[in-house]
Amino acid sequence: MRKQNVEKVILYLLLALFVIVFLFPIYWAVTTSFKSAGQIMKVPPEFFPSSWSLQNYAEVFTKHQIGTYFINSLIVSVTTTLCAIIVATFAGYGFSRFKFKGRAFWQYAIIVMRMVPGLVFIIPYYIIFQRLGILDTLFGLIIVYITAALPLAIWLFMGFFDELPTEMFEAAKIDGCSEFGTYWRIALPLIVPGIVVAAILVFLAAYNEFSLSLVLIFTDQNKTLPLGISGMIQLQKDTPFGTLAAAGTIAFIPALILALTTQKYVQAGITAGAVKG
Amino acid sequence: MKKKFNVILLCFLTLTIVLSACSPKTTESGKSPQPEGEFKEVTVEAPDVLGIKLTDLNGGGTLGGQYAGQKIVVATRTGDFADALKNAAKYFEEASGATVEIQSFPAGNDVEKIQLDLNTGHHFDAVLMPVANVHGYAEGGLIQDLQPYINTIASPNLDIDDFIPSLWESYGLYKGRMVAFPYKPDSQLFFYRKDLFEDPEIQKQYKEKTGMDLAVPTTVEDFLTVAEFFTQKSNPDSPTKYGYSSMASKTNSRLIWQNRLAAFGGNDVDEKFKPEFNNEAGLKAMETMLELKKYAPAEWLQLGWDEANALFASGEVAMMEQWPGLYSTIESDNSKVKGKVGYGVTPGGSPTMGGWAIAMTNTAKYPEATYKFLEYVTSKDGELLKINNTMDPTRTSNYNRSEVLASNPMYPALLDSLSGAKILVDPDVPFVSAKLCDIMENAIQAVLREEMTPQAALDEMEQNFIKEIKAVGLGL
Numbered sequence: 001m002r003k004q005n006v007e008k009v010i011l012y013l014l015l016a017l018f019v020i021v022f023l024f025p026i027y028w029a030v031t032t033s034f035k036s037a038g039q040i041m042k043v044p045p046e047f048f049p050s051s052w053s054l055q056n057y058a059e060v061f062t063k064h065q066i067g068t069y070f071i072n073s074l075i076v077s078v079t080t081t082l083c084a085i086i087v088a089t090f091a092g093y094g095f096s097r098f099k100f101k102g103r104a105f106w107q108y109a110i111i112v113m114r115m116v117p118g119l120v121f122i123i124p125y126y127i128i129f130q131r132l133g134i135l136d137t138l139f140g141l142i143i144v145y146i147t148a149a150l151p152l153a154i155w156l157f158m159g160f161f162d163e164l165p166t167e168m169f170e171a172a173k174i175d176g177c178s179e180f181g182t183y184w185r186i187a188l189p190l191i192v193p194g195i196v197v198a199a200i201l202v203f204l205a206a207y208n209e210f211s212l213s214l215v216l217i218f219t220d221q222n223k224t225l226p227l228g229i230s231g232m233i234q235l236q237k238d239t240p241f242g243t244l245a246a247a248g249t250i251a252f253i254p255a256l257i258l259a260l261t262t263q264k265y266v267q268a269g270i271t272a273g274a275v276k277g
Numbered sequence: 278m279k280k281k282f283n284v285i286l287l288c289f290l291t292l293t294i295v296l297s298a299c300s301p302k303t304t305e306s307g308k309s310p311q312p313e314g315e316f317k318e319v320t321v322e323a324p325d326v327l328g329i330k331l332t333d334l335n336g337g338g339t340l341g342g343q344y345a346g347q348k349i350v351v352a353t354r355t356g357d358f359a360d361a362l363k364n365a366a367k368y369f370e371e372a373s374g375a376t377v378e379i380q381s382f383p384a385g386n387d388v389e390k391i392q393l394d395l396n397t398g399h400h401f402d403a404v405l406m407p408v409a410n411v412h413g414y415a416e417g418g419l420i421q422d423l424q425p426y427i428n429t430i431a432s433p434n435l436d437i438d439d440f441i442p443s444l445w446e447s448y449g450l451y452k453g454r455m456v457a458f459p460y461k462p463d464s465q466l467f468f469y470r471k472d473l474f475e476d477p478e479i480q481k482q483y484k485e486k487t488g489m490d491l492a493v494p495t496t497v498e499d500f501l502t503v504a505e506f507f508t509q510k511s512n513p514d515s516p517t518k519y520g521y522s523s524m525a526s527k528t529n530s531r532l533i534w535q536n537r538l539a540a541f542g543g544n545d546v547d548e549k550f551k552p553e554f555n556n557e558a559g560l561k562a563m564e565t566m567l568e569l570k571k572y573a574p575a576e577w578l579q580l581g582w583d584e585a586n587a588l589f590a591s592g593e594v595a596m597m598e599q600w601p602g603l604y605s606t607i608e609s610d611n612s613k614v615k616g617k618v619g620y621g622v623t624p625g626g627s628p629t630m631g632g633w634a635i636a637m638t639n640t641a642k643y644p645e646a647t648y649k650f651l652e653y654v655t656s657k658d659g660e661l662l663k664i665n666n667t668m669d670p671t672r673t674s675n676y677n678r679s680e681v682l683a684s685n686p687m688y689p690a691l692l693d694s695l696s697g698a699k700i701l702v703d704p705d706v707p708f709v710s711a712k713l714c715d716i717m718e719n720a721i722q723a724v725l726r727e728e729m730t731p732q733a734a735l736d737e738m739e740q741n742f743i744k745e746i747k748a749v750g751l752g753l
Contacts, residue, residue, distance in 0.1 A: 037609065037610075037611065038610060038611045041587065041611050042611075123393070123397075126393065126397065126398065127397060130397070130398050135398070135400075214382065214383070214386050214390060215390060215393065218380045218400065219378070219380055220381070227383065230383035230385075230386070231355030231356065231381065231382070231383040231384075232355075232356075233356075233383070233384060234354075234355075234356035234357060234384060235384045235385075235582075236463075236582065236600045236602040237356070237357070237582075237602050237605070237667075238582075238583060238586065238602075238605065238606055239582075239583050
């Protein structure tokens with residue numbers, strides 16, 4: 001009994017330590033966003049702001065067009081997520097359910113694309129998009145992000161579909177369900193936790209991406225959050241910690257909403273596909 | 278099988294139609310488009326700047342809406358550079374009829390982005406970039422010679438001789454060609470605690486200790502003596518903990534050496550790109566740097582921009598060499614040295630120079646309108662349109678305006694520094710400038726960390742310079 005208590009105490013201490021390590025930077029960024037320049041540079045630092053100001057938020061909206069960047073990021077990330085998930089579930093289902101010539105080759109060809117560093121594609125993308133006239137458009141960015149997201153998403157979905165029992169598909173077939181009906185009515189509802197996890201991964205990858213957007217986007221009205229926020233830092237000028245913290249806090253909102261609303265699916269989704277049924 | 282083939286064919290045709298619709302409209306190439314709008318005399322009104330009424334906002338009468346329908350795209354770095362251009366652009370648009378789009382990219386990534394576009398995309402008509410980059414573009418044939426435009430369509434008020442001569446030569450000219458207009462000057466400045474230098478008690482102590490009068494140091498010898506006096510380690514009575522500070526972290530530390538290199542008669546490379554620092558001047562500059570280390574903060578090698586400035590603003594340092602941007606930290610409400618700092622030329626009289634220049638790309642769609650924009654934003658009155666965005670003037674006449682001088686206590690020192698500056702912070706060697714900076718940084722860091730002797734560092738630096746410069750087929 002005593003031993004169990006000691007174990008519990010150690011466990012809680014470790015958990016508390018992890019909570020501090022992971023949450024303190026977020027706490028610090030959020031509180032910094034409400035501090036004045038004087039409070040930010042104060043030594044010793046103010047762990048809890050002595051006064052709260054919205055000045056940094058006013059600045060990011062008036063001086064830096066954070067609203068535009070935020071909307072652009074949402075458009076790009078949400079569209080990328082929707083398109084990538086639709087295509088990847090189809091592809092994953094196809095690879096999992098059908099045996100066809102060259103199946104293994106195409107499976108590995110897809111994952112090999114994931115292994116090539118994204119930067120290798122930058123110049124070809126740039127030239128191709130220029131020829132197509134879709135440089136400096138959100139449409140172009142979405143195409144690139146979907147392409148980058150697909151390999152991992154397809155492989156995740158292959159695992160999720162593989163886990164479903166074959167008997168279930170056979171029963172559906174006997175009952176006269178079409179292949180699309182099986183996919184839509186039977187397979188898809190069973191892998192919802194997996195879809196959520198894959199969607200979170202795709203969304204966050206697109207939402208945080210910087211290098212490709214730097215090369216493919218030119219004008220302020222098409223910039224996404226990572227690009228817009230990085231432009232707030234100037235060389236040979238004091239780092240605007242308050243403004244950066246405010247922009248970071250705003251950028252953090254979608255991730256927070258995702259974490260809070262999809263929590264129940266995430267645990268199931270992470271383990272789904274791990275064991276073939 | 279036939280059905281499958283038809284589906285594939287249909288998909289292919291659809292894709293072709295979609296992609297064709299997305300393709301950019303082709304423009305007639307080969308000829309420079311002529312002004313389309315009708316010339317009408319225009320008067321452009323702008324709010325007074327620093328109490329000065331701006332009277333020449335129509336390009337000396339050469340702008341009259343004749344560039345209507347033309348759009349020029351200017352690329353630069355985000356922040357003050359883009360903001361300043363946007364501010365000036367609206368008056369240019371009113372005068373010329375042209376539309377100006379400023380495209381800006383984050384610091385640290387702008388160089389690659391702009392280089393990529395100059396080589397392949399050709400979106401930009403003009404670029405505003407650090408001088409070393411602009412000269413690299415000139416060497417690569419990516420920007421135009423501006424002289425033909427100056428000869429034919431320049432404003433009568435252009436007055437090239439008005440640019441500070443050192444800026445005109447080092448920013449504007451490359452291998453004898455006029456490739457850019459100086460846009461923003463930059464030079465290392467000497468910041469010192471005026472209140473301490475003027476304190477009679479401290480002056481007395483200094484006289485007792487050194488036998489000399491306390492004055493703002495102009496020579497390297499005096500600099501070291503004063504730095505020692507203001508360092509508590511060597512003088513427990515010193516009112517400041519450290520006599521000297523600067524940024525000594527990697528990427529910044531070469532400035533400490535460069536600020537003395539020219540003062541002792543050295544240079545980074547000559548006009549044929551041959552290294553000119555492995556000599557007595559280079560060695561003395563290194564030795565001075567090591568002397569300064571004795572009077573610098575213990576954490577000197579970790580000090581970047583924010584840290585070094587915060588330390589100076591805390592009042593613990595008597596003298597500092599830094600870019601003009603330190604001014605805003607000193608004068609902020611949190612600063613303990615607000616109103617207590619004086620400005621001068623770095624001891625030795627040859628500070629390191631930075632600076633930005635604006636140039637026209639070889640693929641500018643509307644070269645005349647683009648040239649006029651370049652001329653406009655660097656004109657006497659045009660410079661004042663961007664002065665509130667920290668773009669200091671590059672023209673002597675603007676420094677002679679009493680309102681301009683009164684607007685910033687650093688300006689007299691900046692003007693003197695620009696006149697005495699000889700070395701650019703990034704060596705003016707096209708294509709490999711960034712690599713040469715890295716080579717210098719590695720060598721300086723090795724000396725500061727006492728991993729290498731000054732002479733060994735100079736030898737290694739010289740060898741690496743030669744190797745890199747040879748690799749791109751320049752000079753030697």
